[in-house]
Amino acid sequence: MIPNKGSEASLIKKITSSIMIFILCFFMLFALTGCLGAREINDLEIVIGMGVDKDEDTGNILLTAQVVKKDTAGRTSGDASGGGDGKAFWNVSSTGDSIFDAVRQVTHKTGNRLFISHNQAVIFGNDIAQEGLQEYIDFFLRAHEMRPTALILVAEDRASDILDAKPETEKFPAMNIAKLVDTYGFTSHFYEVNMKDFASCLMSPTTAPLVPLVSIVQEKDCMDIYVSGMVAFKKGKMIGKLNHDEVRGLLWVLGKVKSGVLIVPSPDEQGKAVLEIVRVKSKVTPEIKDGSIVMHIKIKEESSLSEQTTAENLATDKAFEKIQEATAEVIRQEIMAAIDKSRELNADIFGFGEMLHKKYSSKWKTLKDNWDEIYPTIELDIDVETKIIKTDLLKKPVSQSEEEK
Amino acid sequence: MIYLLLIYAFIIIINVPGLIKRKEWRELTAFSILYAIAFALSLMYVLDIPVPSPMKGLKHLIVDILGIEYPQG
């Protein structure tokens, strides 16, 4: 432990090794940073959104990347939305034979390669979606910079138009879209689908993936981004659209409804009772009975009375009962709408196939092969149970009381 | 290449003087043998001479000659 004369060699050894390490370190510091993939943060072209379209002329891929403009991005949005050049983003586009090719082609314009780790959303143009996403999705899953949480969307028309919209509150359209989709819970009229979910559905032999559909609404002088529903895919190709109610019908079954508004006629038929969905639980049990498939869907819903447009006091047991029944009916109708749609498209958007697979794995092998024929014949047994659990701030409506009448 | 030489010079500086001082010739021999192998392999790697992979040979032995293999897929 105590250094003695014998350890003089180790002393010298230690000195030399430390000197060597020191020299090597500093030598390497400046020699290696260049080749080790160091990239200064201000040299990055930070991509926050991407759009994939089909080039009309050549049939190649037209990639639009929304790149952050660093010199203006930090300023307040007031400045940014001021003039035409005050935009905080730059939509740079390029064409290529494949997406990766196009991503690399962009460097001709940006001078640096795109940095797509912060990509919030990938928007596919309508034409691409109809052609099939299978061959375009690969890059977004494979690229190491892409995150599996990036959202996937389909544009009503062209993806580049959506990225060009100028939102009022957010600086970047891509961020705005991400925010719109992320907060679907207020209405449950659509839901967010990220890369991993989409890939998961694509890998399933039966389940048809859904992707939110975004479009642009022209209002006076500003263009707003609007999520108008979802599109269903089958075998990677877009086959049809689902409107808001149909999507919610689907979400009821999947138990993914977070919140939303339900409008039912009031018991006296004079006005409407408006309910906010508070909590939803659902359970789907598949059953194969005598060769026919029955899906037992059990939904438990709790809501609060958030608004009423009638003078009648709805906060009574009797009224509640009637409203609950009516609500159940509304929910059932929404579910049926979704089911009708899916039957019409013959796309298993509910994932009934997977459910059967998990429960009847031995019989599944025979079912799988002719699922397309079997799917429309599936019978449904919907059981909805609803509850009104609160009436918010009012106990009674603002009206003259019964006695005074 | 220059890094390679530096690293290997470093290995010698760290190990050899002590070995000689303590007169551990057996250790020195073992060290030299392994050092020579390591240096040769590194040199081959740096000069892009293909280094034989023992696993390839093993695979050949087991799969192609002995015929033991798990079905793929």
Place this chain on the structure above:
Amino acid sequence: MFRYIFKKIGYLSLINKHMLQNTKPGKNNNKPISPDLEKNLEVIKGILHSSDLAVHEFNFGHDRRFKGALIFIDNLADKKEIHKNILQPLMYDALLLPMDMDFTQIDTIWKSLISMTDNVKVTLLGDLLDSLLAGAAILLIDGSKEALAIKAGKRDARSIEEPGTEAVVRGPREGFIENVNVNIALLRRKIKDTDLCVEKYVIGEKSKTDVYIVYLRSVANPKLIEEIRTRLNRIKIEAILESGYIEQFIEDSPYSVFPTVSNSEKPDKVAAKILEGRAAILVDGTPFVLVVPMVFIESFQSVEDYYARPFFASAIRIIRFLSYIISTLGPAIYVALTVFHQELIPTQLLISIAEGRERVPFPAILEAFLMLFAFDLLREAGVRLPKPVGQTVGIVGALVLGEASVQAGLISPIMVIVVSATAIASFAVPAQTDSGTILRYIYLALAGIAGGFGVIMGLLATLMHLASLRSFGTPYLWPVSPLNLSGIKDVFIRMPLWTMSKRPKAISRNSSDSCNQDPGLMPAPFKKGSNDSK
């Protein structure tokens, strides 16, 4: 090139040995004192020829037939004391004694006349000179082969003040001072136990500094004390000017950036450590007392932790750990993230960092080095300069280097934040400031070379290094590694005092009596029922 360095080092060590041999004062050491007073005085004057040597020759006894001389160094000895307690008794009180008393016998004088304590009889010239230089007054009597060294030294001692390096909010405000005797007294006042051992060593060929080992005999591990003794005895050096000298000669790993000997200015802290079974090394002339063995965790423990209630103390301790992490890793993580792993930064933050760096011409690694260098520069300048100017340096530094360089676009604002956070954090763990400073640069370089991978590899190497360190036989990372569950109560959080009933196992003597308190001391409010039954 390295051979050249080796040779140089070898040469230097040779020179050192040579010099030490030369300075060995062998010449006068073993010469006995001659009975002839005149001759003695001549010899002493010949050796010392210094103008502050005071030689007072006098005659005493009933008929003034005895000749004596009192020698002392003018500035070291307390003349009042000498006058009152040596000269006066010799010259006047001696008359009260019987006529036939033989005052050529030193023993007689010592026992009957000198009214001062702490006297030593010396027979060798070398010892005489040593005592003289230590501040004693030497009484030489004509005809005696012995001399009496009387401790009549005066020490200008600073009053006991609150130490500057370890201020506390709650706790004793006294600190050690330069006088080692006072320091030992301070310790004795804390531990009034017969087991408290004080061993004296004199180290330094020229400085002859008093070094004391203080420990509790029944608690401290005897192997530890033996180890300290051997290490102290090894030291052959001209002078010990501060306890730092001792530290550097006895520490286990001189090539480590981590200190393996702790130091403190606070008696209560040192006393607490002695009570745990450690040994304190007190060096005359400095208020900094060394304590061994040191474990890494000690750097994060403050005495105040034990005076405050456990919740707050634990929270503060966690903050200390965090601040050490920030101070060593802060810039490295920033550089690794912004240069290599931008995907790990949240989007909004990334955009604002990118915007802040837009005009900065340097790569982030260089920027970080510059800022850290500027910070260390400012700190050093602020410490060295007189206080009023030091503050100005701080202001100028903050304004010029912080504000203006950001305005000029030389440094990005986030880098200023990172470096200032690092700077502030580096002061939270004073015991590891030096290791932290070195590591900060090393990790920064690693981050610059290989990003997160480099930092992780650096951390792993540091961990291995720390785990292999030992301080006087105690593993440095104890009780975290090797794991000791009763010791870990006082590592990341401080458990209530009544739960820590055992002394640290790795430090103290492993005897059955390893409890420092009754195990069942958890405060329980007075209960009527239980009292009645008894």
Place this chain on the structure above:
Amino acid sequence: MSIERGKINSQQLLFLIAGFVQGSILLIDFTVGITEHQTWMVILAGLAISAPVILSYVALAKRFPGMNLVQINDMVYGRFLGKAVSMYYIFFFVMTLSFNIRDVGELYVTFLMQDTPFIFFLVVFAATCAYAVTKGIEVLGRVSHLFVVTGLFVIISTFILLIDQMDFSNFLPLFELPFIRIFQGIHIVSIIPFGETVAFLMIMGRLNKTEHAVKRTFFGLSIGALSLLVVAVRNTAVLGRTQTIWTSPSFQSIRLINIGTVLTRMDFLIGIAQTVLIFFKCSLFLYVLVVAVSQLFGLKSYLPLVLPLAGIEVIVAATVFQSPVDHAMITQNAGIIYSVPLVFIFPPLSLLIAKIRGLPKFERGKET
């Protein structure tokens, strides 16, 4: 006589084994491609199969106290055959270590720093391992629990963070895959994390007390297996069907963490945990390899061989496979087949021979 002077206690053995098994978290991905959502039961089955064999290692180590594998082989099989068996083991150590070092390189090159040359990671990583090895087994034993705790912390925290993304119906249907694939999975698992513990035969001789060795070994093994199980369950539950397509399912599942848009981008957690755990495993393996080689040469100290062997390992790791695809293909087949005798046959056989010939007693009598 002995190359290493350091001692470990049985508690440290527990953590060494646990950390060693945890070090294979990255390698679990091999099996996922084959056994898909049944990986968890494959891990349990692998543990059940290898546990008795591993306990036979402990019994062997107890029978030959203070000796390492090479010495045991010399004693049991005689001078020449023993040396041959030891060479076989050393080959196994060289290969396995190179796979593990390569894994780190692949992890970084694939996920974190694409532009960095592969060899750089290998060199730096091997150098750090070599540094750890020079500190000796005692230091490795002393820090082992820190690695285990880090591993457990990351595994458990990511599990909790991902709980709301888990869909436990992903485990259904329970039995679906053909038996041969399950068998292959069990084979892989019983060799790659569990069977590799045969390396501990080089370490167990350093135990200061062998009293609790069996219990502690089993406990350590269980901690390791539990970690693997949690990771497998997490990956399957989170990724579902897609877990078979990713290069590293663990990494992808961590990337999905999204708690209130604040706790996102937690990749670094898995990066750190995997680097640190593989570092621990590689250090142990390098230690074992170096000690085995020096024992073979009959050296007094193993230190001079650390750096040359690390150098060899780097080059072997860099050249042994062409790509991760190659890596997976060969390890899943030839790799696990050639190591069967080493893991499942030789140690129990040694034990049997030793029992029949009453070996260590003879030798002990000669010594005393």
